[in-house]
Structures are given as C-alpha cells and as structure tokens.
Amino acid sequence: MARSDTARTLDRFPRAALARYALTQPELRPFASSFNDIYRVSAVEGEFVLRVSPRQCVHSAHAAQAEQAWTDRIRSAGLSAPTVVGTRDGGLVVTEDGPAARRAVMLTWIAGKVLEQPFPADRITSLGELSARLHQATPPSSTRPAGVLDASSPTLFAVPDVLESAPPGHREILRQRSKQAREWLHELWSSEEEVPRVLHFDLTPKNVVEMDGEGLAVIDCEDLAWGHRAQDIANTIYGITHGEFDAHAITMFRTGYERHAAWPDLDDERLRQLFIVRRIGMVNLSLTLRRPGLAEYLDRHAAALTQ
Template sequence: MTVRDYYSLTTQGRARRLRELAWNALAAYDLDVVRMQLLSNEWNGVFRLDTRDGRKLVLRVGLPRDKGGYDPEEIRSEMMWTDALHRELGLTVPAPIRNRDGDLLTTASAAGVPEPRHCVVFTWVPGVDLADRLTEAAYAATGELMARLHMHAATWTPPPGFHIVRNDTPYHPKDPQRLLTPPYLDRFTPEQQALLRDATARVEAVQGRLWNNGQPPRVIHHDLHMWNVKLDRGRVHPIDFEDLVWGHPVQDIGLALYYIQDRSDYTNLRRAFQEGYTRHLPWPDDDDIDAFIVRRSLDFLNHFVGSDDPQEQAFFPKFMERSMERMRRLMPVFSAHTERSRK
C-alpha cells in the first residue's frame, strides 16, 4: 500500500504520525507515561503526558527548520531561560525535563514523518487560555507579567551555549525576506504592493532607530499573546517560549497587542495592559508600539507567501485580505504620528 505524503495529510492525520514519533522520543526519558493526549498540531505537535505517579507533563514535537522550526541550539536556549525563570523568579512556566543523558532536547524519528524532529518535555502549566477569559484585570496582570520578564532579562547572564537570533529585521529574522521580491510580489495588486512597501519602510525606520539608540538588547518572549498565557485562579502564567529572540521591550508589547487589535474592547484592553506594565517599567512610545503591530502582519505575510504547505496556501488568500485591512486601518495613524515626530 502506498503511504501518503506527510504534508498532504490533514492536521489530524499528521498528528497521528507524530504521536508515534513522540512515543519514540519518550524512550530517552526516565518517565513512566501511561497516557498521551494530543493538545494541538496547528504549529508544533503538542501532547499532554500523564505519568503513573500522577504527574502531568507536556511533550512538544518541533517543526523542521525549513518549515519554521528551530535548531537544537535555539531550542536548548529556550529551555535555559525558562529554567532560569522558574528557579530565580519562582514563576510558573514550562520548566524543562532532561532526558536520561542530561540533555534538554531529544531528536526522534518515525515511519511516515519525513524528517527527524527535535522534542522537548516540560512541566504542565495549569489554567485556561487567557483568550477564553480575557478581562481588563487579567490583561493588566499580563502586562505586569511581561514587565517582570523584561526586568529579569535585563540583568540575566545567559549560560554558555545560549544562542538565539537578533530581532532586527523588518520580517521575522529566521525567514528569508521574500515578500517584496519576485515572484511573490506578483501575488498582490499594485495597491497592496504599495501598502506593503510603505509598511516595510516605516518598520525598517523604527527598527533602525531602536537598534542604534545605545540600549543593549535583551531576551524577549516575542510571542506572549492571549493563547500563550494561562489564567489560573486569578494568576497569569506564560507558556510557549519557542520564539525567543534578542530584542527590545517595545517589540514584545507590539506583538502581544497585534492579537487583540480587532476586538471592540481593544482600547480598554490596551490601556489595562499598559497600567500593569508600568507598575514596574516605563511604557515605550505608542507610535513605536504601533509599528510592531504592523510588523507582525508583515511577519506572517512574508512567511505564508512562500510556504509550500498546501494547508497554509489554502489559508493565505483570506489571511492576506485581513492583513491588508488591518494595515490600512493602522498605517494612517502610524504615518501621521511618524510625520509629527519628525517635526
């Protein structure tokens, strides 16, 4: 019988093959796992593990590098910072579980999965997604949480072997910059092309100023949106540190606010987030924050326009229209602010 190509399968079909790979990875750990349950396969394959001694853990199967995943050094670096946050601040985070060899990462394979995958196991973080219970009070607590992460990173000395990318490009630093180049640019109308060029130029200007202001970069989460925060009995806990980069606080804030920009209560939520953040740190310039909200749209467009994944290509046209609408809404405000700042 012919085995179907992995990337032609549905999300659930891929997850069934990743499940076997996850079991293969667990052979490297001293864990007596009695149950494995799929949590998500929208990006990485994420499984809940239940052990015989009653613990709940998480196993994450990463994507290959050419599909948006990370190198072993970057994944180990992620684990280094979450371990430090757990030990030094006492935060409830996905703390890493080492394998039998003492490594933070295990590489495993399985039949029907075309590449070896890098896997990590970490502790369970309790709670519901913040997105399901998003209130002004909870978002203020999230702003305060982000400030605490920024304060820790400002003084933290990474251990040897720590390696993550610099977030100093107009699009995500690990993706090729393809959006404004042929043949990808041809997928957009002339009006859309002009909007993309304007948005990219303005983000580049803010990036250039940010990275040349004399302030050293620090480690930032760079994905602390409302689905990467757990809410448990009034307390917020961060998860999914995979997208760690060297960056600046304003980049982290802009990315988080990108995900609430379409809500009717956006203004109140943004104000609440700022109130929580400023309990510990000063608030960056609002114009720069808006630039990094725009930048997140550019990130995604640049990634999806060049993807060879059939599911992502089917999703792209609708996402492109929504992204253009968002940039049209925000760019006039951003542009006016930028012009005033030059005078």
Template sequence: MTVELILAEADLTEFTVRPLGGGTYNAVYRVTSPEGDFVLKVSPSDQPGLTYERNLMRTEALFCRLGHEVAPVPEVVHTDFSRTLVPGDALLTTCLPGQPLFGRTDVDRASVRRQLGKAVAGLHEVTGPGFGYPQLGLHTSWTSAFFAMVDAVRADAVRFGVDLPDISLDPRVFDEVKRPSLVHFDLWDGNVLTDTGLTGLVDGERAFWGDPVAEFVSLALFGSIEDDGDFLGSYGFEFTDSARIRLASYQAYLYSIMLVERVPRGSSDPAMERLVTDALRRALDVLP
C-alpha cells in the same frame, strides 16, 4: 514518530500520550504519568519556514529556563536536540494549570491583565548577552538586530512570492534601547493561561533579546496596548513619542511575518489576510 523514546529517556514511566491541538508549527502532546503531567513538543524536521524559524525549540528551552525563575512559565524537564530518537528537536516541560484566555468570559479579565502586567515586567528584567534571536547569533546593538530581523522577513517575502510594503525605520529611535530584555513576542490571549487568575505564559519559542516595547504588539494583537490601562498600569509603562514609533515598527514586523508565513503553512483564509493587511497599514501610517 516514536515520542515514547523521548519520554523513556526522560525517565517517565507508565505514561499516556495524546495530541494537543492549537499548535501551528510544532507537534504538541499532553503526557500523563505517575511522575506528573507534562507537555512534549517536537519540532518539524523538514518543514519550510521563515529565516528565524530555525532551532526554535532550543530558544523555547532557553526562555523557559530563564522565565521560570520570574514568572509563571513552564519548567524544563528534559530536552533532546540530537535528532536521533525523533526527526526534530524535543522539549518536555511541566504542564501548567488553566486554559487559554482567548475567548474566555468566565474570568475577571481586568484582574488577569493586571497580573499579566506584573508577570511580563518580571520577564523583561531578565537581561541577555546581546540583541536578537538567540538561534541566529546576537548583535551588539538593538538597532543592528532589529534591522536584520526586518531584512530577513523581506527576504522571506521574496522567497515565498509575497508582496510586502516597505517599513520605514529610523535608527535613532532604536538606538535608545540599551539593554537586551527577554521578550516573548507571542503573548496573545491564546498563550496566556488562566484559571481564576493568571496561571501561565506558554509557547516562548519565538522569544528574542530586545526592546520590551516589542512585547506590546502581541499583547494587544490587532489593537492598541494603550487602550489596556489595567496591563500598562500594573506593568508600569508610559509611552513617549519614540516608543510609539518603535511599537508601530514592531507591529509592522509581526504583521509582515504573519502575511509571509501563510505561504509555507498553506493558509488560505481571506478574512485573516484582510485583518492582518489592515493592521499592517495602520502601523505603517504611524511611521515617519
């Protein structure tokens, strides 16, 4: 892969490129040049994936363009979706300062979570033209969009030979969602950057337009966001019974994805599989 062609097209000069770890889907590089520090992501060209994992780089570019206006999100510097210079889609963004929050003991976590609450609330004020994944075509209602998302992961499970339990969905609780908010849907601690405080929200490739409550799944991965008073107080959210049912549904959806995607990614960690399976069961126990 000649990533230098992309960087030259972006008018960077005398750059150095080194791979960055942590990515599970795209190839990711740190780029240093006289023009500044950047992150280059290149999507796989032929990697088998789930239904929604199509043109994800284009969704991430959209997320960055919109999110950068309201939150600490990378700024888009250059895109190339022609697939002529490199086999996949390419996205070049600014490189934000800080390190992932995951595993950090040297930061004031309560303060970071309060800052995160305000930042995420800002993202959720961004309103889209419809519901669902931008790369798959939008729906006129959140109920229609989310049911299609669940149907897709069920079909993926069949395709990859994964046995998933049924997710019982009550359309009435999803009908309550009237506005398509910008939802990152992957804001676990690994995608939250911190220095002395919050410095960035990264990897928005799995974003969609939908219910803000869906964001709370990855923000408290394998746990409960209701235990995070710092985040919720800053965000300004109080749970209702229907919101709890929707949250459990979104948890079941994400944990189903995590079980199915293990096959195309070749993952074979039994401890992680048990962790995800147990979390999925807890979510399903909440549903009527």
C-alpha cells in the same frame, strides 16, 4: 492554519520521541495544533507537554538550550514557567531521522485555566504586570545569546525573506510595509538607550494560563528574541487586540505594567509602527510554511496593512 487531527493521530514520530524520555507508563494524546503540534503526556512522574515542530524549522538548533536558560531564570525570580525536560541521555531535543527532520521538546505541564476570548479587561492589567515582571527578571545583554531570535530584523525567525512569493496583488503593499518596518526598527535600535535583553516575544493571551490563586503564568517560550522592551510590549498588545489599535486596552495594560516597571519609550505612533512590523514578520513566516488557509490569511493581513 492548523494541521488535521488525523495526520497527528497517525504520526509515529511523537511516540518515538516519547520513548527517549525516562517516564513511567506514559500516555500520549493530541492536545493542540497551530505552528507546532502539541501533545499532552500523562505519566507516573506527572503531566508533561511534548512539542513537535514542523518540518520547516524556523528556530535555531540551540533554541531549546536558550529556552531552558530563560525559563530557569524566570522561575528563580519567583515566577511560574515550564521546565525543559531532558531525555534519558541528557539531551534537550529529539530529532527525527531523515531529511527535513522535525524536533521534539518536552516540558512540564503548567496547570491552569486558559482564559476566554475576548480577554477580560482585568486580565489585560494582569498581563501588563506579568510582562513587567518578566522584563525585570531578565537582565540586559549586549550580545545575542545562542538560540535566540534576532528582533532587529522584521522577518525575526530563522527563515529568508520570501515576501516576493506572495500573490501579485499583495506584493506592492508588502514591499512598502517591509521597507518601512526595516526603517522603523533601525530607528528604534539606533536611538534606544536601553541595552537589549532576551524577551518572550509572544506573551499573548494564548500563551498564558491562570493558575488557581497564583495569577497568570507564562507558557510556550519557544519564540524568545533578543530585542527591546517596546517590541515585546507591542507584540503582547497586538495579541490582545488582534492587531487593532485599542486605546482602552493599551491603558489597561500600561496600568499593570507600571505597577512594577517604568514604561519604555513607546508612544502611540511607535506602537502602530511595531504592529506593522509584527504583521510583516508573521506574513513572511506564513509564506514560508504555506499551511492550508494561507490565501485568506494573506488577504486579511494585506487589508490591515493598507490602512
């Protein structure tokens, strides 16, 4: 459900936002579009990414500050992560004028190769290693930091529950699965002995790059969430398998993870449950944004939720 390249090419806001940064001879060009519009910026000072949010904001106003704190910690642990770049006046976010204002955030460019799909088996193990190292680099936190999403809720993002706005043919399965998702999350959060921590929460193949001789590096750290390791792992495996339960992929991922950390309380049953939680959150987000292709997206996920 991406936006058109034409709309991005004619958009004035990214250029206005770019002018707020102390860069010499910057050049801006569209790079990718999905939830956000992504622009690559080349300047004398180096290569950067300008990330422009949709008008329907789904993150907290303090999300950039949370991203800065988390990525700083990740780099201090010896891992690669983008740096949030401040504006000329020291801010982290450029906000568009007018109602339903978009937000722009600049980050350093992480040079690397985007891995092809399907994700190679050996890289599934590498992604398991990266997941464990990110978890180890982030200490538990008894309270949710400002700007971080709340993973105790299946809707996750800073948006209301709009599942009832789905087409009538999908509402019943969405009601059933949403109710189950809340029950499963309540069970996890009430029984889990570990204290929650801030997690990437979208550590999927599209959000890592392979650096030359340095392994995998994490990118796109906007969806940080306060939750449990099992949830973060489930989201990653969901991203690898496109929501399919693949025992081989799970084994490969776990092999890598356990090279650095103990596996959390996550058996096959809980993993399947957390896959459903993930689908519910993404369907609710899609119903909020209502991008082109929504009908096909809902059909596909509703079919998966009936299995």
